[in-house]
Amino acid sequence: MSEDLALDKDEIGTPGDKDGPASETATAAAKRPGTDWASELRGIFWLILAVLGFHTFIAKPFYIPSESMLPGLLVGDQLVVSKYPYGWSFVSPTFHLLPFIHGRLLGRMPERGDVVIVTPPGSKTDYIKRLIGLPGDRLEVRRGVVILNGVPVKRGPLHYVDVPHYGGMPQPAPETGLTCDLGPDALRTAPDGSTICHMPLVTETLPNGRHYETVELGESAGDDYPEVTIPAGHVFMMGDNRDRSADSRVPLDQGGLGGPVPWEYLGGRAEFITFSKTGLGSWNPLTWGQSFRGGRAGTSLHAARDQ
Secondary structure, three states, rough: HHHHHHHHHHOOOOOOOOHHHHHHHHHHHHOOOOOHHHHHHHHHHHHHHHHHHHHHHOEEEEOOOOOOOOOEEEEEEEEEEOOOOOEEEEOOOOOOOOOOOOOOOOOOOOOOOOOOEEEOOOOOOEEEEEEEEEOOEEEEEEEEEEOOOEOOOOOOOEEEEEEEEOOOOOEEEOEEEEEEEOOOOOOOEOOOOOOEEEEEEEEEEOOOOOOEEEEOOOHHHHHEEEEOOOOOOHHHHHEOOOOHHOOOOOHHHHHOOOOEEHHHHHEEEEEEEEEOOOOOOOOOOOHHHHHHHHOOOOOOOOOOOOO
C-alpha cells in the first residue's frame, strides 16, 4: 500500500520535487520570452513605409477643403487621386520635402479637362483644379469666356441646380447652419422646408469634346486674363467655380498658381469620390446621420466626352 502511494506521489509531483511536472511548468514560464519590442517597431516601420510608398506611387486620399471646384466637388468630399497617370515628380511623395527636380519619371502630359492635383510653386499645399491649357496653347479669358488658340470655348445656356449643402463658408442660415456663398439670392428654402443653394451653372465644352459644369456668378476679377502662350512643359489650370477660384489666373502672392504651371508640380489625377461629409453632425450619435451626404460615393471625376 505504501509503495502505491509513493508511486502516485511521483506521478503527480509535489512542490518539493525538482523534476516533477510543476517544476517543469515553472521552468517553462521562466523561459517564455517577453515582447520583442524591436521586432514590433520594425513591423510598424515597414507598415508605414508601405503606406507611404503606396501613396507616393499608386494612389492617395484627398479631402476637398474649399468651394473652388463647385459644382462637381463639394466641400467635404473625400476622393482618390491616382499618382501614376502622368508619371512621378518631386511632388509625388506624400510629404513635400524634396527641392525642385526638373522633369518627370515616365512622364506623360495630362489630357485637357482632367481634374488634377497641383502644388503651387514655393508652397507645400496641394490644390485641385481642372487642366484647361496645354503647352503651346494661346490662352486668354475675356468677359468670363476662355479663348483657346483664338477660338472661344463653347458655353451652354445659363441654368440652375439646387444643392442641399455644399459646404461654403459665408452667409449662414441660422436655423440650420447651412451656408451658401453664391450671391444674395442663392440661399433658398425648398418645398420640404430644407435650405438649399440655388446654383447658377454654365456647361463648358473643350475642343476635345470633354464637358463639365462651371459656376457663373457674373462679373469678377478673374473674368479677364490677357493672352499668354503656354511654355513647353507647362499647363494652365482653372477652378470650375470660376469666380471663387485661386488658379493660374491669380498671382502667387495672392494665393493662386501664378500663371502657367511647370508640369513637375502636378501631383496626380482625381479619379472618384469615396464619401462626402457635410460637417453638420456633432459628438451626439443622434446627429451622425447628418454628417454624410448620400449618393456621392463612387462618383467619377472624369469629364464626360461628346460622342
